[in-house]
Amino acid sequence: MNTRVHVYVSGRVQGVYFRSHTRNKALELGLAGWVKNLDDGRVEAVFEGNEKAVKKMVGWCRIGEGHARVDNVEEIVEDYKGEFSGFKVRY
Numbered sequence: 001m002n003t004r005v006h007v008y009v010s011g012r013v014q015g016v017y018f019r020s021h022t023r024n025k026a027l028e029l030g031l032a033g034w035v036k037n038l039d040d041g042r043v044e045a046v047f048e049g050n051e052k053a054v055k056k057m058v059g060w061c062r063i064g065e066g067h068a069r070v071d072n073v074e075e076i077v078e079d080y081k082g083e084f085s086g087f088k089v090r091y
Contacts, residue, residue, distance in 0.1 A: 003051040004033075004078045009043045009061050011071035018043055019089045021065040029053040032084035036091065048084055 009018070014037050022035045022045060031053055035045040045061070047054050064070045 001051050002049060002080045002082070003054050004046065004048045004080045005054050005058055006046050006076040006078055007044070007058060007061055008038075008074040009045070009064075009070055009072070010041070010074075011064075012067070012069040013043045013064065014041055016064075016067040018064060018066075018068045021068070022061070023087055023089050025060050025065075026057055026087040029057055031057055032082075032087055034084070034088045034090045036089065046078075046084075048080060048082065 019035045019037065026033065026047060031047045031049040033046040033048050035043060038044050047057050058075055062070055062073050
């Protein structure tokens with residue numbers, strides 16, 4: 001079953017390649033969607049794909065990678081739309 005999750009990640013998640021690591025992990029898991037920095041210091045992302053892979057991705061977002069420090073992840077489950085053809089970093 002496919003699902004879609006919209007997340008907002010807060011902490012030290014800008015300037016530490018969080019978007020790039022997120023893109024790489026999403027592609028590794030076969031997910032589609034996007035990730036971008038927000039003006040308030042958070043990172044926003046949308047993940048679509050297999051429910052199990054999306055759950056793994058959200059779990060990864062709670063930890064991050066490298067020099068990131070994740071303080072909070074707000075997770076919003078949305079209706080699956082299948083609107084993305086890959087996973088991109090948005091600017």
